[in-house]
Amino acid sequence: MRMPWFAVLSALFCLSAAPGLVLAQDVPDPAPAAATAVAKDPVFTQEQLDQMLAPIALYPDPLLAQVLMASTYPGQVNEAVSWSKANPKASGDDAVKQVAKQPWDPSVQALVAFPQVLATLGQDPVWVQRLGDAFLAQPDDVMGSVQRLRHQAQTAGNLQSNQYQNVTVQTAPAPASSGSSTQVVAASSPPTTIVIEPADPQVVYVPSYNPSTTYGTWAYPASPPVYYPPPPMYYAGSALVAGLAFGTGVAIISSLWGDCDWGHNDIDIDVNRYNNINVNNRIGNNQNKWQHNATNRDGVPYRDARSRQQYGRQLDGASQRTAFRGDDAQRAQARDKARASLDRAGIERPATSNIQARQQMREAQADRRQEARVPQGRLQNSQATPRRQGEGQVRQVAQNRPGNSAGRARNNAFDGVRSPSRTSVQASRGRTSQSFAQRPNASRAAGHPISRPSAPLRRGGGGRR
Template structure:
């Protein structure tokens, strides 16, 4: 009996001790630290926020990385392109790129159809895609610095090195040391599939998208990092393919720019209506026409791009470029009815089924960009948006925004 009473007393004491440890005064011992409050609307993102934002693509090869950063500024066309691929599963090879040429998308979106897994990831978390594009428009230099910062951290941790699929080198660009990642094969690109948390640890600000890990199609790789099936880019672009030096987009790390190869865009008949110099390179400039009514994240960007579709893009020459901009009349995308004959009118956008393009896109963008300051445990979700109206054909290269 005495032993039973002692055992009961010990259990009660242990229970009371647990209660005391979990009391409000000791909660700080067990609770996770609250994240800092989100920045006010229009305020630039901090380096930590940008690091989390670029982590899912920071280890992508340079040609694909720069193309994605450009394409992310046109999130509605990303969704349209993914849905178009879903409706046309039987098209492959040169026929795929030829069919994409007929779509009213920016050239960065047209050429992305040869990487269906990448397009699916951008579509699956379109809020993250929109946030990446917004950040790239507002803080292009900071975004590119964040990519280099994350590459340096991965390399220092022993988790970024050359493989049979990718060559990782350190070079100097405009006097700045940079880490370059290029496909090891001149015609084949392997898209990395990795868990950012395994490489850099948990996010501090912005939750990583959930499409990166665990993978379903990793062919080669190990714990936390692998590659999907290689994409033979030469197969899609025919005999004119000349290696990655001729790809349409490359990062200018030292000058914090994306260099557009207009020769590539012209050769493969992508959108070149406003590309006056079709044989050369140019500093990339955002084409507001392909934004298709998706709001910009700050008053400064709205003032820069929405007043007139093309007049807000000022020309600036890059090496080997002699390019001018032809201003186009302003056109409203937000309230225009989608014609029944348009290819995009056959299916509703993945944003949702609302009829007013501008209203839905506004709701999506407001929700998405504000989530940058959310706690790490709150995954970003996309808000509904409508079917998209076709945008005027427009080139993706040349000129630089002010």
């Protein structure tokens, strides 16, 4: 028995409306259920994340964590880049101590220990800001992108242990739920985790490489990774090992105090190392997880709505801004009294909004058109506009003031300010009188003699010569 067509449509509608069901055509392929966990409007796609993380994905874990933290303060990173250019020989813990009084986030201060890293970040400030926005909005996806890229480099034979770094492969821990709905693809992370650490914890070698070749065949030909050439002064005579160049090592003791926590896709803080280098900004032992400080953002806007809601909240002292601007009860009362005085004097209030200002402008233009049509002698008749009648009353009050022996209001510098239409009429009348006085017939009309140049005398008769 065939079902009616309307019954089939009703069944399909019920299936599509059910929250726990999907239609067959909505599933592109029979992949596992975890692979279909697509984010709702992610800020950056997997392709964009791989492209922006390719230049730094092979950094040692402590240095990578430091770069990710600092990138969330792009304005201060630019200042640190300028400072490093002005002090090219400053590096390591000594450089970090020199900027201890700078109003930068500790993660930004720690980067001055690695001038070659700041030289790379300074080549593209937009890239730095996008990197920080991605880490704030999609930390799980950022960490997953780093692991994908590391596995690609290892498969291409360009990531291995040497005298500069130790590369270890560990079983990937079970992903912890972060409560975020911004994951691009949940099952895109590799089953193992690649950890990169300095061979000597007190000497860090910053690798330099070309992402276009280090990761083998790039998965996104339309969006190739950007290559930032290393600064020559830090990589002169560098050693090439499996496609990576290692320049001069940076001796550190306390400058790197962050590390990647691949189990939770966040950053751990070594409190002891942090306090050793940040003596003026110590933290407690329980502050072993990095948290973004919106105060050090320096007004740089956040890219996504979730970050704006989480970090763009009002800072301390925001409740005092109203009083600082003068919007208190005393000033509001003074404004009300001033407006009442204008009403009693019959003076039009100044506009308090753009809409009211446009309305007053239209009324003034209407008055000018009305005066242009009505002769000057009839401006005071009953056809005058209500506002003109009000202005006539104000002039009558001024004429009756004591001290006006002539019965007329004194002229002053502000005469006509509140009546733009009357000022326009007077200006037009003056221009008309001036142009009239310059005409040749004006002198005859005024009764003055007119002198004309005498005609030249002709020689001979009146005929043509």
